[in-house]
Amino acid sequence: MVAKTYGSTVSGVDAILITIEVNVGQGTSFYMVGLPDSAVKESQQRVESALKYFGYRMPRQKVVINLAPADIRKEGSAYDLPIAMGILKASEQVVFAELEDYVIMGELSLDGQLRPIKGVLPIAIEARKKGFKGLILPQPNAAEASIVNNLDVIGVENLEQAIGFLEGDIEIAPLVTDTRDIFYNSLEDYEFDFADVQGQDNIKRAMEIAATGGHNVIMVGPPGAGKTMLAKRLPSILPPLTLQEALETTKIHSVAGRLGSEASLIAQRPFRSPHHTISDVALVGGGGNPQPGEISLAHNGVLFLDELPEFKRTVLEVMRQPLEERRVSISRAKVSVDYPANFMLIASMNPCPCGYYNHPEKECVCGPGVVQRYLNKVSGPLLDRIDLHVEVTPVKFDEMTSTRKAEKSNVIRERVVRGRDRQVDRFKDHKEIYCNAMMPSHMVKEICEINEAGKNLLKTAMERLGLSARAYDRILKVARTIADLSDAENIKVEHLAEAIQYRSLDREGWAG
Template sequence: MLTKTYGSAVQGVNANTITIEVVVSQGTLFYVVGLADNAIKESQQRIESALKFRGYRMPRTKVVVNMAPADVRKEGSAYDLPIALGILHASQQLNTERLGEYIIMGELALDGSLRPIRGVLPIAIQARKEGFKGFILPRENAQEAAIVNNLDVIPVDSMQQAIDFFEGREEIAPLRIDTRDVFQHTVNQYTADFADVQGQENIKRALEIAAAGGHNAIMIGPPGAGKTMLAKRLPSILPLLSMQEALETTKIHSVAGKLGTNASLLTTRPFRAPHHTISDVALVGGGSNPQPGEISLSHNGVLFLDELPEFKRTVLEVMRQPLEERRVTISRAKVSIEFPANFMLIASMNPCPCGYYNHPEKECVCGPGVVQRYLNKVSGPLLDRIDLHVEVTPVTFDQMTETRKSESSADIQQRVEKARAVQSDRFKDFSDIHSNAMMPSQMVKDICQINTAGRALLKTAMERLGLSARAYDRILKVARTIADLAGTEEIRIEHLAEAIQYRSLDREGWAG
């Protein structure tokens, strides 16, 4: 007897429906065909144990499981449940005509209970798109799948519960979530706030500019100056996530298995801070079955690289293309997968190996040329993609003991939102440009025009400070953002002056 059940295979951040055909016929042995990996082939032992534990029998005849399309690789243990139900139906131990109405996914334990799986959200989206009535899956994943409307999400705890549902012995009410209500009540709930930071007003201002224009930034300063603390609070001043951005971000974290159990929609911007020992593949993504890396997990949020020169050179260099294109393409012999990677890069570093070069009180003990060699660990092409270079100085005792409350993230965020609204209107005719940082060079000339006094100031700054040519466009983009924050259409001389000071690492002689 031939039985068909339906599962799904996740590729990149999208899912493809898999037809699971089961035939029980005369003969012996258990066969799984259709480019299944070892985890699927090992399902026979899990399925057989689960069936016996629940009082069913594993057919002692020939069982063939075909997973179509046969030229698409299938991986993971999430196909246990649809294969088990297909075997029961094909061996006439399960009496139902509704198997074809549902996408079924779940990993079986030896006692027939279900364990959670990854990639549930893209599977649910594809199931709704293809007109399936519902999605049967482990209870721990139900909250995530219920984000998708117009799809019956049926949470089950065990294989037996799924069997009882199909045979009508148990009614399971579909889990329903008002996605917009959940989104509105949980969006922008951050634990870290700029109100907790005493002093460092100039750094807060720089991060406000970075958030307003979508600019990448690097903070240079001695240990203990507050670089990491400030970076962790950056997501709290970024514009609120839109529903579309929240869905995109949740899909990526779902595919990577980072949502956890009983998780739902991600409503805050991600903040990822990988250790400097990270590999190229872990940062960008990849593997035999390509998975998203840290830059994709930072999509619509912040990627923070602490102690930037300590990262391997190759790791930093692979970021150059994703920073420009805001996506990463992973190519294999038979497949090419694209992951989104629209993130803000925030980096921090000490100015030298000992950490105290240019410190107002402590003396640097690094030898001649050491500081320059340390800074040279970060390549020019990478620095070219970082708009703001911010020097961080230690907080004084008076600032630390200040009783006056600092400005909150909510207040800063309001100004950022207004500046982003101006940019949204400015770039409304460009689908791939949403902020000042995304402007190409030709557009910079048209949008970031400066008057005669501004040109004179910029020329003087480049000559006296020894600024490199690559700093020119960056200064104009940052000045445009500062003008947007000030609510002026014209880039004034004070906006240019402030932008010029954020190019520390471009100055000749900065490192001695």
């Protein structure tokens, strides 16, 4: 007898439906075909042990299992449960009424308990798209899949529960999650708040501009000036995730297996801070079985690179294309996948190896040319993709001990959201653009128009400060964001003047 069950595999951040066909007939052999990897082939032992544990048997006949389509490689242990169901039906040990109405996934332990799997959210989305009634999967994954509406999500703890449900002997209520509650509860649930930061008003202003326009930032300053502290608080002033952004972000973390048990929807923008010893594959993604890297895990959020010059040159250079295209393509001999990588880059660095170049009180002990060599570790093309260069100075004692309450993140976030709304309205006819930082060069001339006084100021700044040509577009984009924060229709001279001061590292002679 031939039985069919349905599972799914994940390619990139999307799922592909897999049909598991089981044929039990005359003979004594066991075959599994359809490009299974070692983990899938080993399911024979796990399935046999789990069936015996609950009083069923593995057929002592010829068993052929086909995973279709046969030209797609099947990886992982999540096919155990649908294979077990197919064997039970094909060997006529159990009669299932609705077996083909559900997508079934789950890894079996030897005693028939179900272990959580990766990539549940894209699998649930694909199951709904293909018109299935529901999804049967391990209990710890149910909350993640339940954010997909119009799909019965059935969480089961073991093989016996799954069999009982499909036979009709056990009733299990589908899990339903209200995404509105998740978003509402997440708005004030930030671990870090700008109210904790004393002083540094000019850096907070730069962070507010960056958050409004989606601009990349590099902070240069001595140790202990608060660079990391400020960077960790940036997500708390970013606009809340939309449902579409939350789904995209959750899909990536689901595929990477980073959601954790009982997790559902990621409702806060991610903040990723990899160590400077990270490899290029770990940063951008890849491997024999391609997985998302840190830049994709930071999608719709913040990627913070602390001590930027300490990262390997090759690691920094592989970020150049994703920063421009906001996605990363990983090609291997057998597979090619795309991962989204639309993130804000926040970098920090000391101005020199000793950390005290340009310090108002401490003396720099670095020799001649050392500062320039240190800064040269960060390439020009990478700096070209960073809009704001911010010099961070140490907090004075009076500011540190002041009792004046700093502005809370939610107050700053309200201004950021108003500025971002203006941009969304401005780019409503451009599907892939929703903030100023994403403007291509040909749009800058049209949208960032400046008057004659502004042109004279910009010309003078570029000549006197020795600003490079690459700084021109960046200054105009930042000035447009500052104007949006001020609710100004056009870019004014004061907006340009503020934007110019955020190009420190482009100035000739900055490093002596």
